Structure formats: C-alpha cells, structure tokens
Amino acid sequence: MMAKNYVGEGEILDVNTGGTAVVGGTVVVMGKRIGVALRDIAANSNGVAAVEGVFNLAKLAGDAVAQGDLLYWDAANARLTVTAAGNTLAGYATGAAAAGVTTVNVKINA
Template structure:
C-alpha cells in the first residue's frame, strides 16, 4: 500500500454544526460536495457521512435526466441537473443512475461520480 494512503473515502467524519438534527439518509452539503448521513446526528454531535453509493433522493419537479447525467444538490435538498440555482452554486452530488421523467418525485444518484 502507498505510504501516503489515508483511507478508502467511502465515509467521512462530520460534525453537525447546524441547528437541526440530521436524519439517517438525509443529504448533507460539505463544501462543494455532498454526503449522506449514515445514522441520525444530533445537533453539535459527530457522525459519519457515506460518500459513495447510489441513493434515492427527492428531485426538482419537471426535470428529465438520462443515465450518467451530472447532478447537483440544491440547498433545499433536491437533486437537479442545474449547476446553479438562481445565483447560488449547487453542491456536486454525482451522476444519475437511472433515467427520470418530469413527473418523478425522486431520482437515483451515484455519489461523487
């Protein structure tokens, strides 16, 4: 193994400095990327975020994505194919795992790719 190997990157330690409990399965924006809470994380507590895998998350209404399309997460926790939401940048989520239709409420995203 390389001398500078740190970890596999499947998870990230994270401190919940928000004012709300983060529930298991909820997306969390960390800088310009996202992770998914592995367990519930109380306010001012430490937890672990999953950084790889395919997750089902709510999506912006009316959008259609093809498999492999680049996806971002809006600040209100919805997947979108738009890198910008108004004037704000969205956090990179990954790629669409399946094709979606405009009336689908959820999409599947492969984190980090």
C-alpha cells in the same frame, strides 16, 4: 502491510453538521461535495456520512433526467436538480427519471 500514513478507504467520512440536526439518509453538504448521513446526527455533533455509492434521493419534479446526467444538490430545497447555478455537484444519474417523478438514483461524488 499498509503504509504508515494510510488513513482508510474513504467511502465513509466523519462529518460535523454544526447547529443543524440531520436525519439518517439525508444529504450533508461538505464544502463542494456531498455525503449521505448513515444515521441520525444531533446538532453540534459528529457523525458519519457515505461519500461514495448510489443513493435514491429527492429530485425536482419538473426536471426530466436522463441516465448519465450530472445532478446538483439544491440545499435550499433539499433535492437534486439538473441546474448547476448556485448548487453543489452531487454526481450523475444512474438511470432515467421522467418529469413528474420525485426521486432519482444518483452515483454521488463521481
């Protein structure tokens, strides 16, 4: 039996992307956290985003990432980076990704 105020597990949340259309698999910034759109979301529409899990996302090719490094979402360039300043904490790397590699696996919101 669930408590009367139980809402859900919290792995997937409703999001509204405002005036921007979002392609499924794309990062959505939600304040100080990120989500990954589970399917396309039209501009000015509601959709759903995963806020837990491990995702393979674009990263700044010049960054060498070690397993466990904190990663930040650079919304202006739509990629992860090890640079915190001006970016949104996304999670941590679940494996290494050398400089020159353009993606990395990240445990989001951890």
